[in-house]
Amino acid sequence: MKNHITLMAALAALALAGCGKPPAATSSSGPKVESKPAAAAEPKAPGSDKLNVFCWSEYIPQSVIDQFTKETGIKVSVENYASNEEMLAKLMAGGGSYDIIQPSEYVVGALVKEGLLHPLDPAKVPNLKNIAPQFLNLPFDPGNKFSVPFMAGTVGIVVNTDLVKDDIKGFTDVFQDKYKQNIVVLDDAREIVTWGFFTEGVPINQVTDENLAKVKPLVSKWLPLVKVYDSDSPKTALLNGDVAIGVVWGGEGAILLNEDKKFKWVLPSEGTHLFIDSLAIPKASQNVANAEAFMNFILRPDVSKQISDAFPYLNPNLAARELLTAEQRANKASFPPDEDIKKMQMFEDIGQQASKIDEMVTSLKVQ
Amino acid sequence: MAGLAAAAPVAADSRGFRRKPGLAAWLVLAPLLAWLVLFIVVPTIMLVVVSFAERDALGRVVYQFSFDNYVRAFNWVWLKVLWDSIWYAFLTTVICMLVGYPVAFFIGRAPERWRGILLMLVMVPFWTSFLIRTYAWITILSKEGLVNSLLMSSGLISAPITLLYTPFAIVLGLVYNFLPFMILPIYTSVEKLDGAMIEAAYDLGARPMRAFAQVIIPLTSPGITAGALLVFIPSICMFAITTLMGGGANPTIGEVIFKQFTSGRNQPFGAALGTLLLVLFVVALWFTRNSREEE
Numbered sequence: 033m034k035n036h037i038t039l040m041a042a043l044a045a046l047a048l049a050g051c052g053k054p055p056a057a058t059s060s061s062g063p064k065v066e067s068k069p070a071a072a073a074e075p076k077a078p079g080s081d082k083l084n085v086f087c088w089s090e091y092i093p094q095s096v097i098d099q100f101t102k103e104t105g106i107k108v109s110v111e112n113y114a115s116n117e118e119m120l121a122k123l124m125a126g127g128g129s130y131d132i133i134q135p136s137e138y139v140v141g142a143l144v145k146e147g148l149l150h151p152l153d154p155a156k157v158p159n160l161k162n163i164a165p166q167f168l169n170l171p172f173d174p175g176n177k178f179s180v181p182f183m184a185g186t187v188g189i190v191v192n193t194d195l196v197k198d199d200i201k202g203f204t205d206v207f208q209d210k211y212k213q214n215i216v217v218l219d220d221a222r223e224i225v226t227w228g229f230f231t232e233g234v235p236i237n238q239v240t241d242e243n244l245a246k247v248k249p250l251v252s253k254w255l256p257l258v259k260v261y262d263s264d265s266p267k268t269a270l271l272n273g274d275v276a277i278g279v280v281w282g283g284e285g286a287i288l289l290n291e292d293k294k295f296k297w298v299l300p301s302e303g304t305h306l307f308i309d310s311l312a313i314p315k316a317s318q319n320v321a322n323a324e325a326f327m328n329f330i331l332r333p334d335v336s337k338q339i340s341d342a343f344p345y346l347n348p349n350l351a352a353r354e355l356l357t358a359e360q361r362a363n364k365a366s367f368p369p370d371e372d373i374k375k376m377q378m379f380e381d382i383g384q385q386a387s388k389i390d391e392m393v394t395s396l397k398v399q
Numbered sequence: 400m401a402g403l404a405a406a407a408p409v410a411a412d413s414r415g416f417r418r419k420p421g422l423a424a425w426l427v428l429a430p431l432l433a434w435l436v437l438f439i440v441v442p443t444i445m446l447v448v449v450s451f452a453e454r455d456a457l458g459r460v461v462y463q464f465s466f467d468n469y470v471r472a473f474n475w476v477w478l479k480v481l482w483d484s485i486w487y488a489f490l491t492t493v494i495c496m497l498v499g500y501p502v503a504f505f506i507g508r509a510p511e512r513w514r515g516i517l518l519m520l521v522m523v524p525f526w527t528s529f530l531i532r533t534y535a536w537i538t539i540l541s542k543e544g545l546v547n548s549l550l551m552s553s554g555l556i557s558a559p560i561t562l563l564y565t566p567f568a569i570v571l572g573l574v575y576n577f578l579p580f581m582i583l584p585i586y587t588s589v590e591k592l593d594g595a596m597i598e599a600a601y602d603l604g605a606r607p608m609r610a611f612a613q614v615i616i617p618l619t620s621p622g623i624t625a626g627a628l629l630v631f632i633p634s635i636c637m638f639a640i641t642t643l644m645g646g647g648a649n650p651t652i653g654e655v656i657f658k659q660f661t662s663g664r665n666q667p668f669g670a671a672l673g674t675l676l677l678v679l680f681v682v683a684l685w686f687t688r689n690s691r692e693e694e
């Protein structure tokens with residue numbers, strides 16, 4: 033009998049551990065300890081002291097969240113997602129009442145078009161003045177009526193110069209037979225297809241069936257060369273020496289450059305795109321005042337600097353950049369030269385074509 | 400499993416069983432029935448309904464009848480992915496059986512006071528999140544990892560061998576994670592094994608191999624079957640381990656379905672693939688049950 037109880041307990045424990053979500057989809061709850069509203073930097077909203085933040089994994093350090101709670105007394109609960117589409121799916125399903133979301137540029141555009149965002153009161157986010165003009169008033173949200181920039185970045189090539197002696201300049205140098213099974217790329221169908229578009233000279237937002245057919249032969253030559261697909265932490269395979277070259281997010285590249293001098297950052301000669309992740313308030317938010325206070329807090333130079341320290345993406349906050357060390361600012365993966373940024377295109381929403389891209393890339397993976 | 404248990408009294412009733420279950424019986428059953436309806440019946444119906452729907456540009460489900468998702472599902476791409484997943488799951492089940500059976504047998508025949516401790520030892524690693532254990536495997540198997548540096552320093556190999564991000568790594572991860580699901584059910588069968596039966600086989604002149612094949616295996620077959628099902632089915636759908644250890648270059652059906660619900664923005668298609676998988680399982684279970692009844 034006793035044995036059976038052990039067995040049952042063991043099976044129950046296993047059942048809980050058995051099936052799982054992918055790593056990045058884990059959610060963490062914010063600080064549960066009630067902290068006193070000490071010397072509040074932001075006025076506390078009347079009636080409510082809660083804020084539900086739905087943000088990317090590995091993007092807002094917990095210390096920043098804790099500091100916000102300490103300063104305002106607003107209790108923050110954080111939930112994470114690993115892709116824009118995952119966020120969209122949960123937002124559309126009406127699950128959870130999110131007050132802050134962190135969509136990328138093309139998703140902001142789509143959400144604005146569908147009228148799913150709460151308009152911002154510029155008086156409540158005065159710190160928007162810290163943001164560099166080149167990141168404001170962009171086509172996806174003219175006049176920043178609905179969103180404020182959080183971080184920006186790009187996609188580039190990381191080369192382990194211990195293992196690769198050739199001069200890698202662009203995608204065509206990466207995807208060569210001699211690097212077969214030595215490459216890590218982002219596990220993101222649209223990214224992969226976009227690299228093909230750049231190489232073939234197709235405008236990246238014209239995701240038509242003809243253009244997809246045009247890049248298919250190229251992508252089908254590329255994918256068998258890839259060893260690892262990883263969007264969450266492509267740096268791992270490079271750090272462990274499992275691959276020699278990677279096409280990764282700028283922030284991941286910046287961490288690798290800081291880690292070891294053997295890593296080199298290359299902006300693809302064919303072109304690359306600029307992404308801007310913003311903060312926005314969903315229409316259904318119940319705590320708009322708290323959400324605005326949070327936005328303004330994130331845009332504060334000292335707070336934004338903390339975020340850059342932890343996740344070295346392209347910080348659009350000029351006042352925060354001044355607080356960074358010279359070394360941080362010199363990191364090419366975090367801060368590409370301005371003339372390069374000017375040349376970069378931005379993603380627009382491609383709607384149902386996303387599904388076609390996904391099918392094409394999956395079919396080429398299993399070919 | 401729970402579904403079969405709950406269906407039993409109802410079935411008995413419809414066959415004209417004399418006593419109808421009283422109010423008390425229904426009250427006792429109520430939590431289980433509610434659980435079944437809420438977490439198995441309703442989600443399954445939702446899955447099937449969504450699989451016949453369409454979606455809009457933002458990925459919202461549009462309830463408009465369409466058969467497109469199923470037409471699209473019968474494409475060699477998804478069938479190949481499904482086939483690969485079944486193959487990995489099959490290998491996992493066979494290896495778990497070969498490794499798990501001796502372990503379960505040893506524990507089941509060990510002195511009684513040891514059994515609890517030995518079972519605990521099987522379970523201890525599973526008190527840590529399986530994701531953390533999977534990341535540990537990544538550190539062990541990578542090119543600059545434990546295995547490679549050991550082999551290199553011992554002079555057995557001159558260049559690091561590729562272990563991680565291969566089908567080998569996928570199956571290793573699955574076996575490691577699901578082995579206890581094989582050991583525990585076999586253990587319960589072995590524990591109930593009557594020693595007198597084995598002695599009788601010896602008395603009748605059977606050699607150890609024959610006693611094992613004709614007495615022990617049949618007597619422990621309920622445990623083997625249960626273990627095989629408990630390993631095979633979750634192995635097909637598991638995607639976190641296969642993505643992390645396989646590097647995503649060999650997509651599995653679980654991963655493909657997950658992507659339809661997220662980056663593919665196509666919940667109806669994901670639901671259609673999920674429904675097909677469910678149908679496949681039901682048919683497979685039905686066949687195994689029928690063939691067992693024939694025996």
